[in-house]
Amino acid sequence: MASAYVLLDAGSGGLASQRLISSCFQKHFGNPILDVLDDAALLNDLGPSLAVSTDSYTVTPLFFPGGSIGTLAIHGTVNDVSMLGAAPKYLTASFILEEGLPLSDLELVVSDMAKACREASVLIVTGDTKVVPKGGCDKIFINTTGIGTLLVDNPPSGHKAQDGDVILVSGAMGDHGLTVMASREDLSFMSDVRSDSAPLNGLVSKLLTGCASVHVLRDPTRGGLATTLNEIALQSNVGIEIEEKLVPVHESVLSGCSFMGLDPLYLANEGKCICILPEHLAKTALDIMRSDLVGQEAAIIGRVTLNHPGKVILTTPIGGTRILGMLEGAQLPRIC
């Protein structure tokens, strides 16, 4: 029976999130633009086509190896706009601050954001600040909303995966999710894991210029690779088959996951994308990704099929297969 209360699971990016979206938000807000449910919305009637995406960031701790809530707030939204095949240009930034927050912490976060904006060539053009009484929020929450212009006439979408397409990832999976989890639990022996927080707009721009047809671009954040592939399988009504041994995962992440009982395929990434495109373009896409600083560990990991539509099948290293389900609830809450 469905709960009458909001559970932590509903923020996980998995099935529980989807249920809340469809039973509450889509039910009331539904319209053709929103109902596409990609990482960003496509606005066609404002002159050049625009992509718009919004995200609130609530990660704890505020600072972790490889990044902070500030870098995430820029990279996450820059990447969501990019996934629609757009070049992000402008961001808004809205802060909810807890009374008593050290200003030095705020300034570290804000300077991380400014640096990330410069690196991604985007501008923050307007903002807002609220302060809530001590205990009213957890230190700092940040919302960023990004606006970009479409780079191609036929933008990629989770609905466009086709039979025979090849699936690539731009690098190793799970670094961000494990890093935040380890920071939170103070597992300092995991000193060699760090968040992959990075902007993907440069890589995406090269991909779209170099490959005539990119069907799907998605960044596997909350819920990880497995959940995002499930979303694509459902949206496109296709089957997806990937090989476990082809999915890049850093040795340190594998051992950390083994220690903590986590699956790297369900861990969040904040600087990686999934790219799905016709087979004849796969090698070109792989070369373009690997030539970019944030895509050096890119790999082809599987393909799209008409078998078992809506499902993701994993071939294990010993040749067996299993269904890779969608994340049900929260493996790691609040990691982005």
Add this chain to the structure above:
Amino acid sequence: MASAYVLLDAGSGGLASQRLISSCFQKHFGNPILDVLDDAALLNDLGPSLAVSTDSYTVTPLFFPGGSIGTLAIHGTVNDVSMLGAAPKYLTASFILEEGLPLSDLELVVSDMAKACREASVLIVTGDTKVVPKGGCDKIFINTTGIGTLLVDNPPSGHKAQDGDVILVSGAMGDHGLTVMASREDLSFMSDVRSDSAPLNGLVSKLLTGCASVHVLRDPTRGGLATTLNEIALQSNVGIEIEEKLVPVHESVLSGCSFMGLDPLYLANEGKCICILPEHLAKTALDIMRSDLVGQEAAIIGRVTLNHPGKVILTTPIGGTRILGMLEGAQLPRIC
């Protein structure tokens, strides 16, 4: 000496807010678009000129006479986009939910938002949901970011008030701020005050069509009429003179303020605007406002002068004058 911590005052919309904005956000994010510091940002290079505004809503209680956090989240952003002389079209909506929130409360808020969107003719096109552990936030926080297209070539701005201009408000001051304060303190004897939460895009569109030159449009939310007029006086480097007896304030709000020791000129409004324009257009503007459902109590309250630039002078009913300063800190925290 400045505090090393974020104080509640910094969210008041007054001087403390401005200090945080200039010493932290502008210092790091500063650019020509952001630095205008109007209610919305003007984007000139994306085809038709766009206005973009963002706001996070943290009001407690969630529901109050005349509205809810849901109506505010739509009206507030619709109005901020309108104040730049634009017609809001699209909104993003991002939710931060506290674990354990009753889904029935969430659905009430969301249906309020949907109704407010229909009334203001705007669409929510993309969104995001995070859930934080119980105690990690106060029930529901909502961010909305609005995008609209400019209605005029020379849009109004807080920087454009000129000597001799006349100042109008579209209705009575202080209803929203007092209502939320009374709800919070459970002052049920104040049964005849209710929030003025309403969309202003219809009224603004008529104003801009009917008056050839509107210099300034601003909505006096946090910090109220007094603080917003001070911002305009500073941005335009002009003096502002208003007459207390001309400023519409409901009798119930006057008596409630008297009881609670509050000044209605510093209380937030969520469905009112300030309009500043040349004297020969004042009567036309007043008629247009009064013909609109949300502007029936509109009034001319004062004028712009070159005397005492940067200052707002109030003439009291007995003919004395006093400087109406900017709100220093929090009179009413978290009322929008």
